[in-house]
Amino acid sequence: MESTSGTGFFTDTTLCIGCKACEVACKQWNELPSDGFDFSGNSYDNTRTLSGTTWRHVSFVEQMNVGASTIQDRWLMMSDVCKHCTHAGCLEACPTGAIIRNEFDNVYIQPDVCNGCGYCIPSCPFGVVDLISPAGDSRHAVYNTATLREDRGDQTAMQVTGGVAGKCTLCYDRQTIGFEPACAKACPTESIQFGNVAELKATAKQRVENLQQRGVDAYLYGVDETGSVGDLNAFFLLTERPEAYNLPPRPVLPSTHQPAAYASAALAVGALALIGTAIFRRAR
Amino acid sequence: MTDNLDPPALRDLEPTVSYFGQPLLKRPSWGWSVIGYLFLGGIMGGCGILVALSERRGDSGDRKLARNAKYLSLALAAACPVVLISHLGRPERFLYMLRIVKLKSPMSLGVWGLVAFSGVAGLNAVTAFFGKRGGVLNLPQALLGGFIAGYTGVLLSATAIPLWAKGKFHIPALCVCSGIAGACALNAMLLAADHAPETIHKLERLEMVAGLAEAGILLHFGSFSGIYGKPMYDGKRGERLRTYTLIFGTAVPLALNALPIFKGPLKTLISSALTLLGGYVLREALIEAGKDSADDPKAAFRQPE
Numbered sequence: 025m026e027s028t029s030g031t032g033f034f035t036d037t038t039l040c041i042g043c044k045a046c047e048v049a050c051k052q053w054n055e056l057p058s059d060g061f062d063f064s065g066n067s068y069d070n071t072r073t074l075s076g077t078t079w080r081h082v083s084f085v086e087q088m089n090v091g092a093s094t095i096q097d098r099w100l101m102m103s104d105v106c107k108h109c110t111h112a113g114c115l116e117a118c119p120t121g122a123i124i125r126n127e128f129d130n131v132y133i134q135p136d137v138c139n140g141c142g143y144c145i146p147s148c149p150f151g152v153v154d155l156i157s158p159a160g161d162s163r164h165a166v167y168n169t170a171t172l173r174e175d176r177g178d179q180t181a182m183q184v185t186g187g188v189a190g191k192c193t194l195c196y197d198r199q200t201i202g203f204e205p206a207c208a209k210a211c212p213t214e215s216i217q218f219g220n221v222a223e224l225k226a227t228a229k230q231r232v233e234n235l236q237q238r239g240v241d242a243y244l245y246g247v248d249e250t251g252s253v254g255d256l257n258a259f260f261l262l263t264e265r266p267e268a269y270n271l272p273p274r275p276v277l278p279s280t281h282q283p284a285a286y287a288s289a290a291l292a293v294g295a296l297a298l299i300g301t302a303i304f305r306r307a308r
Numbered sequence: 309m310t311d312n313l314d315p316p317a318l319r320d321l322e323p324t325v326s327y328f329g330q331p332l333l334k335r336p337s338w339g340w341s342v343i344g345y346l347f348l349g350g351i352m353g354g355c356g357i358l359v360a361l362s363e364r365r366g367d368s369g370d371r372k373l374a375r376n377a378k379y380l381s382l383a384l385a386a387a388c389p390v391v392l393i394s395h396l397g398r399p400e401r402f403l404y405m406l407r408i409v410k411l412k413s414p415m416s417l418g419v420w421g422l423v424a425f426s427g428v429a430g431l432n433a434v435t436a437f438f439g440k441r442g443g444v445l446n447l448p449q450a451l452l453g454g455f456i457a458g459y460t461g462v463l464l465s466a467t468a469i470p471l472w473a474k475g476k477f478h479i480p481a482l483c484v485c486s487g488i489a490g491a492c493a494l495n496a497m498l499l500a501a502d503h504a505p506e507t508i509h510k511l512e513r514l515e516m517v518a519g520l521a522e523a524g525i526l527l528h529f530g531s532f533s534g535i536y537g538k539p540m541y542d543g544k545r546g547e548r549l550r551t552y553t554l555i556f557g558t559a560v561p562l563a564l565n566a567l568p569i570f571k572g573p574l575k576t577l578i579s580s581a582l583t584l585l586g587g588y589v590l591r592e593a594l595i596e597a598g599k600d601s602a603d604d605p606k607a608a609f610r611q612p613e
Contacts (some may be wrong), residue, residue, distance in 0.1 A: 064328075065328075066327075066328040066330070067328075069328075072330060073330055073331070075334075083327060085327065113467075113468060116410075116412040116413060117412075117413050117415065117466070117467075118410075118413065119405045119408075119410065119413050119415040119416035119419060120404040120405050120407060120408070121407055121408040121410070122404070137404060137407070138404075139396050139401035139402070139404040139405065140396055140397055140401065141395070141396060141405070141415065142336060142337040142338060143413070143415045143463070143467075145334045145335075145336055145337060146333070146334070146336045146467035146468060146469045146472070146598070146602065147466070147467050147468060148333075148334070148468060149333075149468040149611060150332075151331065151332045151333035151334045151468075151602070151608070152334075153334065154334045155337045187337075187397065265325065267325055267326060267327070267605070267609045268325050268327065269327060270326070270327035270330055270332055270605065271332075272332060272608060272609055272611055273609055273610075274610075274611060275468075275611060276468065276473070276611040276612070276613060278466045278467045278468050278473065279412050279466055280613075281465045281466050281467075281473050281476040281612075282412075282414070282462060282465070282466045284465075284476040284477055285461060285462040285465035285466060285476040285477075285479070285480045286458075286462055286480070288458075288461070288465075288476065288477050288478065288479075288480040288481045289454075289455075289457075289458025289459065289461055289462055289480035289481065289483070289484055290454075290458070291481060292458065292480065292481035292484035292485055292521070293357070293454035293455075293457065293458055293484050295521075296357075296484065296485065296488050296514070296517065296518055296521070297357060297361070297450070297454065299514065299517050300357065300358075300361045300488075300514050301361060301364070303361075303510050303513050303514050303517075304361045304362055304364060304370065304510055304514075305364065
C-alpha cells in the first residue's frame with residue numbers, strides 16, 4: 025500500500041477549544057465504557073491520559089503566571105490520539121499478528137486475534153496502547169460489544185476472558201462505509217481534520233506558514249520527521265515544546281535496540297560456552 | 309513554504325516541563341507469571357547448554373549431569389507454557405502466537421524458540437531414558453538454550469521503557485549469565501545426593517564465572533544507566549537487589565564455592581539455593597523497576613537511542 029493513499033488525522037491545536045466533543049463522540053460510537061468520575065486537579069483534564077478504552081484525550085496545558093518568562097499567559101488544548109506511526113512499535117512487537125496495517129494504512133488491532141500478551145504496551149513510544157481488562161470486570165463489562173462491533177453477528181459469542189489491547193481504530197468501521205471518524209465528525213472547530221495524509225500535510229504546512237506570518241511559533245509534530253518512528257499518520261500542529269503536551273520530543277522505535285541486544289546475548293552465551301567447554305573438558 | 313517547520317531548538321531543550329507530571333508511557337501489564345517465566349526460561353536455556361557441555365567426553369558424574377539436564381530441560385519446557393498461559397488467561401491464546409513468525413518481534417521468535425527447544429529436549433530426554441547419548445541433538449539443544457536464555461533480555465530491551473531500552477548492552481547478557489548460573493546451581497543440587505563431587509566442582513566453577521560476570525554487569529549498569537537506572541537501583545528495590553542478588557545470590561555462593569573449608573552436599577544445597585534466589589530477585593527487579601520507569605515522564609521524554 026502506498027503511504028500517499030493512507031488516511032489519517034491532522035490535529036491543529038490552535039483551533040482546539042477543549043470542548044471534549046471528540047472524547048464523547050469516540051466513546052459513544054465505539055461503545056467504550058466510562059473512565060469513572062473523579063477530579064484530577066489537572067486543569068479541566070479529568071481524563072488524564074489515553075487508555076485501552078479512551079481513544080481521544082483532550083489535554084489542557086495551563087501556562088499562567090510564568091513569571092520572568094516571555095511567554096504570555098495562555099491555555100493550550102490538544103486532542104491526543106493514537107499516532108498511527110509509519111514505523112509502529114506496537115505493530116512490530118505484536119507476536120500474534122493481531123496488530124496490522126489495514127487497507128487505509130492505519131495501525132489496527134484485531135481484537136479476536138489479540139491474545140493479551142501485553143508486549144505492545146511497552147513497545148509504544150507514545151504510551152498509547154493499553155490493556156483492556158477482561159470482561160466481567162464491571163467497569164469494562166461492555167467491552168465485548170464495543171471493540172468487536174464490526175464483527176457483530178457472527179462473533180458475539182466470543183468471550184474475551186484474558187484482556188486484550190485497545191487503542192484508536194481510526195474508526196475503521198466508519199471508514200469502510202465512507203464515513204469520517206466520529207471525533208473528526210464531532211469536532212466543532214475543525215481542530216481535528218480527517219483525510220488523505222498527503223493532502224492533510226499540504227494543508228498543515230500552509231496553516232503553519234500562515235500562523236508563522238502572524239507571529240505564532242507554530243510547527244508540525246509528526247511531519248518530515250528524521251527519527252526512527254518516521255512520520256505520524258495522525259500528526260499535530262503545536263505551539264509549545266512537545267513535552268508540554270506529554271509528547272516525546274524524539275520518539276525512538278524500540279526495535280532499533282535489537283541489534284545491540286542480540287549482540288549482548290550472543291557475546292554472553294559464546295563466552296560462557298567457551299569457558300564451560302574448558303572447565304568440562306579438563307580431565308581431573 | 310518555510311524550510312524549517314520543526315524548530316530543532318524546541319526539541320533539543322532539556323525537558324523541564326511535563327504534563328502535570330503525568331506518565332508518558334503505560335506501565336507494562338506483566339506480573340509474577342512473566343517474572344517466573346523469565347526465571348524458569350533462563351534456567352531452561354542454561355540446562356540446554358549444560359547438556360552439550362557435559363556429554364562431550366564425560367566421566368560417570370558428567371553423564372549423570374547430562375541425563376539430569378535433559379530431564380530438567382523437558383520438565384521446564386513443559387512448565388514454561390503453563391506459566392505463560394496463566395498470564396494470557398486462556399490456553400488457546402498461546403496458539404495465537406503460532407499463527408505467524410515475525411523476525412522483528414523478539415516475543416514471536418522466542419515462542420518459536422521455545423517450541424523448537426521443547427521438541428529437541430523431548431527427543432533428547434527420550435534417548436536419555438533409553439540410556440543413549442544425545443549425539444546430534446546436543447548441539448541444537450545448546451544453541452536453542454542459549455537463544456532462550458538471551459532473548460528474554462532482548463525482549464525487554466526492545467521496548468520504549470527507558471530503563472530497559474538503556475539496558476540493551478547489559479540486560480540480555482545479564483539474563484544469560486543469571487540463567488546459566490541458575491542452571492548450574494539447580495543441577496548441582498540434584499547431583500548433591502549422587503556422589504559426583506568432580507562434576508559438582510565443575511558446575512560450581514562455571515557458576516562462579518557466570519555469577520561474577522552477572523555481578524560485574526549489574527554493577528556497571530548501575531552507573532551506566534544514570535537517571536534511567538533509578539527505579540532499579542534506588543530505594544527499597546535497590547536494597548533488595550543488592551542484598552539478595554549481589555550479596556546472598558552471588559558473593560555468598562562465590563565464597564562457599566571458592567573457599568576449600570566449605571565442603572559437602574549441604575554446602576552445595578545452600579550455595580545453589582542462594583544462587584537461584586538471587587536469579588529470581590534479579591528478574592523481579594527488572595520487571596518491577598521497568599514498570600516504575602514507565603511512570604517517569606522526564607526519563608521517557610529522553611528515550612535512549
